[in-house]
Amino acid sequence: MSESKTYLGGCHCGSVRFEATLAPGKAMACNCSICSRVAALRAFTPATSFKLLSGEDALTDYQFGKKHLHHLFCKVCGIHSFAKGTGPDGVEMRSINIRCLDGVDPLSFEVTHLDGKSR
Template structure:
Protein backbone atom coordinates (compact mmCIF):
# COMPACT_ATOMS: atom_id res chain seq x y z
CA UNK A 1 0.00 0.00 0.00
CA UNK A 2 1.11 3.54 -0.68
CA UNK A 3 2.42 5.23 2.45
CA UNK A 4 4.24 8.47 3.14
CA UNK A 5 7.82 7.65 4.06
CA UNK A 6 10.70 9.87 5.06
CA UNK A 7 14.27 9.67 3.91
CA UNK A 8 17.56 11.45 4.23
CA UNK A 9 21.21 11.42 3.35
CA UNK A 10 23.73 10.10 5.89
CA UNK A 11 24.50 13.42 7.59
CA UNK A 12 20.85 14.54 7.66
CA UNK A 13 21.37 17.73 5.64
CA UNK A 14 19.00 16.47 2.90
CA UNK A 15 15.54 15.26 3.92
CA UNK A 16 12.56 14.24 1.83
CA UNK A 17 9.11 12.69 2.03
CA UNK A 18 7.72 10.34 -0.58
CA UNK A 19 4.43 8.53 -1.14
CA UNK A 20 5.71 5.07 -2.00
CA UNK A 21 4.51 1.46 -2.18
CA UNK A 22 6.99 -1.12 -0.91
CA UNK A 23 4.41 -3.85 -0.29
CA UNK A 24 4.95 -7.34 -1.68
CA UNK A 25 3.09 -8.54 -4.77
CA UNK A 26 -0.62 -9.03 -4.04
CA UNK A 27 -0.63 -6.37 -1.30
CA UNK A 28 0.21 -3.35 -3.43
CA UNK A 29 -2.05 -0.37 -4.15
CA UNK A 30 -3.11 0.29 -7.74
CA UNK A 31 -0.23 1.94 -9.58
CA UNK A 32 -0.34 5.73 -9.80
CA UNK A 33 1.07 5.47 -13.34
CA UNK A 34 1.13 2.60 -15.79
CA UNK A 35 4.33 0.80 -16.68
CA UNK A 36 6.78 -1.60 -15.09
CA UNK A 37 8.83 1.24 -13.55
CA UNK A 38 6.12 2.00 -10.99
CA UNK A 39 5.25 -1.62 -10.17
CA UNK A 40 8.23 -2.60 -8.03
CA UNK A 41 11.63 -1.60 -6.74
CA UNK A 42 14.49 -1.97 -9.20
CA UNK A 43 18.14 -2.96 -9.15
CA UNK A 44 20.18 -2.19 -12.27
CA UNK A 45 23.63 -3.15 -13.50
CA UNK A 46 24.26 -0.10 -15.69
CA UNK A 47 27.62 1.64 -15.22
CA UNK A 48 26.16 4.17 -12.78
CA UNK A 49 23.82 2.00 -10.70
CA UNK A 50 26.47 -0.71 -10.54
CA UNK A 51 28.97 1.66 -8.93
CA UNK A 52 26.52 3.40 -6.60
CA UNK A 53 24.47 0.28 -5.75
CA UNK A 54 21.31 2.32 -6.25
CA UNK A 55 18.14 0.49 -5.15
CA UNK A 56 15.50 2.56 -6.85
CA UNK A 57 11.77 3.02 -6.74
CA UNK A 58 10.11 5.27 -9.30
CA UNK A 59 7.37 7.64 -8.13
CA UNK A 60 5.47 10.39 -9.97
CA UNK A 61 6.91 13.84 -9.22
CA UNK A 62 3.81 14.80 -7.26
CA UNK A 63 4.61 11.95 -4.82
CA UNK A 64 8.00 13.41 -3.85
CA UNK A 65 8.72 16.38 -1.57
CA UNK A 66 12.14 17.76 -0.75
CA UNK A 67 11.79 18.91 2.86
CA UNK A 68 15.23 20.40 3.42
CA UNK A 69 18.68 20.60 1.94
CA UNK A 70 18.28 21.88 -1.62
CA UNK A 71 21.38 23.98 -0.99
CA UNK A 72 23.29 20.82 0.07
CA UNK A 73 22.67 19.01 -3.22
CA UNK A 74 25.14 18.73 -6.04
CA UNK A 75 24.14 17.43 -9.46
CA UNK A 76 25.63 15.03 -11.97
CA UNK A 77 24.42 14.32 -15.49
CA UNK A 78 26.00 12.01 -18.04
CA UNK A 79 25.15 10.48 -21.39
CA UNK A 80 22.19 12.34 -22.82
CA UNK A 81 21.90 14.30 -19.56
CA UNK A 82 18.21 13.61 -19.10
CA UNK A 83 18.56 12.27 -15.55
CA UNK A 84 19.51 14.63 -12.71
CA UNK A 85 21.54 12.53 -10.28
CA UNK A 86 21.70 14.38 -6.95
CA UNK A 87 24.13 13.89 -4.08
CA UNK A 88 24.58 15.52 -0.70
CA UNK A 89 27.62 17.83 -0.88
CA UNK A 90 28.51 17.03 2.72
CA UNK A 91 28.30 13.23 3.00
CA UNK A 92 28.10 12.20 -0.67
CA UNK A 93 24.98 10.04 -0.30
CA UNK A 94 22.92 9.51 -3.45
CA UNK A 95 19.32 9.71 -2.17
CA UNK A 96 17.26 10.34 -5.35
CA UNK A 97 17.25 11.31 -9.00
CA UNK A 98 14.75 13.22 -11.08
CA UNK A 99 13.91 13.10 -14.76
CA UNK A 100 11.14 13.54 -17.27
CA UNK A 101 10.35 10.90 -19.86
CA UNK A 102 7.12 10.95 -21.90
CA UNK A 103 7.13 7.13 -22.10
CA UNK A 104 7.12 7.05 -18.28
CA UNK A 105 4.28 9.53 -17.85
CA UNK A 106 6.36 12.71 -17.60
CA UNK A 107 8.19 14.01 -14.52
CA UNK A 108 9.28 11.44 -11.94
CA UNK A 109 11.74 10.73 -9.15
CA UNK A 110 13.68 7.58 -8.38
CA UNK A 111 14.13 7.31 -4.64
CA UNK A 112 17.01 5.29 -3.24
CA UNK A 113 15.10 2.84 -1.06
CA UNK A 114 18.17 2.41 1.15
CA UNK A 115 17.82 6.09 2.18
CA UNK A 116 14.33 5.65 3.67
CA UNK A 117 14.58 6.19 7.43
CA UNK A 118 11.24 4.83 8.58
CA UNK A 119 11.22 1.46 6.81
CA UNK A 120 12.28 -1.58 8.83
CA UNK A 121 14.46 -4.47 7.76
CA UNK A 122 11.55 -6.91 7.46
CA UNK A 123 9.66 -4.56 5.17
CA UNK A 124 12.73 -3.97 3.02
CA UNK A 125 13.33 -7.71 2.77
CA UNK A 126 9.73 -8.25 1.59
CA UNK A 127 9.79 -5.44 -1.01
CA UNK A 128 9.55 -6.76 -4.55
CA UNK A 129 12.63 -6.27 -6.74
CA UNK A 130 12.91 -6.36 -10.52
CA UNK A 131 16.38 -6.55 -12.05
CA UNK A 132 17.33 -4.52 -15.14
CA UNK A 133 20.15 -5.26 -17.56
CA UNK A 134 21.08 -1.63 -18.11
CA UNK A 135 24.68 -2.59 -18.89
CA UNK A 136 23.40 -4.00 -22.19
CA UNK A 137 20.54 -1.50 -22.68
CA UNK A 138 18.06 -4.36 -22.13
CA UNK A 139 15.98 -2.55 -19.49
CA UNK A 140 13.11 -5.05 -19.64
CA UNK A 141 15.36 -8.06 -19.10
CA UNK A 142 17.16 -9.33 -16.01
CA UNK A 143 20.91 -9.74 -16.26
CA UNK A 144 22.27 -13.26 -16.23
CA UNK A 145 23.81 -12.72 -12.75
CA UNK A 146 21.98 -10.69 -10.07
CA UNK A 147 23.41 -11.93 -6.77
CA UNK A 148 25.85 -8.99 -6.50
CA UNK A 149 23.15 -6.41 -7.14
Protein backbone atom coordinates in the same frame (compact mmCIF):
# COMPACT_ATOMS: atom_id res chain seq x y z
CA MET B 1 -3.18 -3.67 -5.65
CA SER B 2 -1.57 -2.64 -2.41
CA GLU B 3 -1.85 0.89 -1.16
CA SER B 4 0.84 3.47 -1.60
CA LYS B 5 2.81 4.43 1.44
CA THR B 6 4.48 7.68 2.39
CA TYR B 7 8.07 7.37 3.55
CA LEU B 8 10.58 9.80 4.97
CA GLY B 9 14.16 9.55 3.90
CA GLY B 10 17.35 11.39 3.21
CA CYS B 11 21.11 11.34 3.00
CA HIS B 12 23.51 10.20 5.72
CA CYS B 13 24.40 13.53 7.33
CA GLY B 14 20.80 14.72 7.47
CA SER B 15 21.17 17.75 5.19
CA VAL B 16 18.92 16.24 2.53
CA ARG B 17 15.48 15.17 3.76
CA PHE B 18 12.49 14.20 1.68
CA GLU B 19 9.06 12.66 1.76
CA ALA B 20 8.02 10.23 -0.96
CA THR B 21 4.87 8.28 -1.63
CA LEU B 22 5.67 4.92 -3.18
CA ALA B 23 3.99 1.70 -4.10
CA PRO B 24 5.23 -0.36 -1.14
CA GLY B 25 7.56 -3.31 -1.31
CA LYS B 26 8.92 -2.95 -4.80
CA ALA B 27 12.30 -1.77 -5.96
CA MET B 28 14.57 -2.07 -8.93
CA ALA B 29 18.24 -2.95 -9.05
CA CYS B 30 19.73 -1.32 -12.12
CA ASN B 31 22.97 -2.48 -13.70
CA CYS B 32 23.96 0.83 -15.31
CA SER B 33 27.36 2.35 -14.66
CA ILE B 34 26.20 4.61 -11.84
CA CYS B 35 23.65 2.37 -10.10
CA SER B 36 26.10 -0.51 -9.91
CA ARG B 37 28.68 1.76 -8.26
CA VAL B 38 26.24 3.44 -5.90
CA ALA B 39 24.44 0.13 -5.17
CA ALA B 40 21.13 1.96 -5.25
CA LEU B 41 17.84 0.13 -5.07
CA ARG B 42 15.38 2.35 -6.88
CA ALA B 43 11.68 2.98 -6.63
CA PHE B 44 10.14 5.33 -9.17
CA THR B 45 7.39 7.77 -8.36
CA PRO B 46 5.91 10.86 -10.07
CA ALA B 47 7.45 14.17 -8.99
CA THR B 48 4.08 15.13 -7.51
CA SER B 49 4.49 12.28 -4.98
CA PHE B 50 7.85 13.59 -3.85
CA LYS B 51 8.64 16.54 -1.62
CA LEU B 52 12.12 17.78 -0.79
CA LEU B 53 11.92 18.91 2.82
CA SER B 54 15.44 20.23 3.20
CA GLY B 55 18.85 20.21 1.57
CA GLU B 56 18.22 21.95 -1.75
CA ASP B 57 21.53 23.81 -1.31
CA ALA B 58 23.40 20.64 -0.28
CA LEU B 59 22.53 18.76 -3.47
CA THR B 60 25.03 18.47 -6.29
CA ASP B 61 23.78 17.50 -9.71
CA TYR B 62 25.71 14.87 -11.63
CA GLN B 63 24.87 13.98 -15.20
CA PHE B 64 26.50 11.69 -17.73
CA GLY B 65 25.80 9.91 -21.00
CA LYS B 66 22.56 11.08 -22.59
CA LYS B 67 21.92 13.30 -19.57
CA HIS B 68 18.32 12.18 -19.17
CA LEU B 69 18.74 11.88 -15.44
CA HIS B 70 19.97 14.13 -12.70
CA HIS B 71 21.89 12.00 -10.22
CA LEU B 72 21.72 14.26 -7.21
CA PHE B 73 23.96 13.64 -4.26
CA CYS B 74 24.69 15.40 -0.99
CA LYS B 75 27.87 17.44 -1.18
CA VAL B 76 28.51 16.89 2.54
CA CYS B 77 28.18 13.09 2.88
CA GLY B 78 28.11 11.98 -0.76
CA ILE B 79 24.95 9.90 -0.53
CA HIS B 80 22.76 9.51 -3.61
CA SER B 81 19.34 9.44 -1.99
CA PHE B 82 17.26 10.23 -5.09
CA ALA B 83 17.48 11.16 -8.75
CA LYS B 84 15.36 13.32 -11.04
CA GLY B 85 14.27 12.51 -14.54
CA THR B 86 11.48 12.43 -17.07
CA GLY B 87 9.61 9.22 -17.83
CA PRO B 88 9.06 7.92 -21.40
CA ASP B 89 5.60 9.55 -21.32
CA GLY B 90 7.06 12.96 -20.45
CA VAL B 91 6.03 12.83 -16.81
CA GLU B 92 8.51 14.33 -14.37
CA MET B 93 9.70 11.47 -12.15
CA ARG B 94 11.77 10.88 -9.06
CA SER B 95 13.82 7.79 -8.47
CA ILE B 96 14.16 7.10 -4.77
CA ASN B 97 17.00 5.06 -3.36
CA ILE B 98 15.01 2.91 -0.95
CA ARG B 99 18.19 2.26 1.04
CA CYS B 100 17.86 5.90 2.15
CA LEU B 101 14.34 5.58 3.57
CA ASP B 102 13.91 5.78 7.34
CA GLY B 103 13.15 2.49 9.07
CA VAL B 104 12.95 0.49 5.86
CA ASP B 105 14.55 -2.90 5.48
CA PRO B 106 15.64 -2.97 1.84
CA LEU B 107 15.78 -6.76 1.96
CA SER B 108 12.04 -6.86 2.59
CA PHE B 109 11.47 -5.31 -0.84
CA GLU B 110 10.82 -7.39 -3.89
CA VAL B 111 13.65 -6.48 -6.21
CA THR B 112 13.36 -6.68 -9.97
CA HIS B 113 16.33 -6.18 -12.24
CA LEU B 114 16.48 -3.32 -14.66
CA ASP B 115 18.87 -3.52 -17.58
CA GLY B 116 19.85 0.13 -17.57
CA LYS B 117 23.27 -0.72 -18.98
CA SER B 118 21.90 -1.47 -22.43
CA ARG B 119 19.66 1.61 -22.64
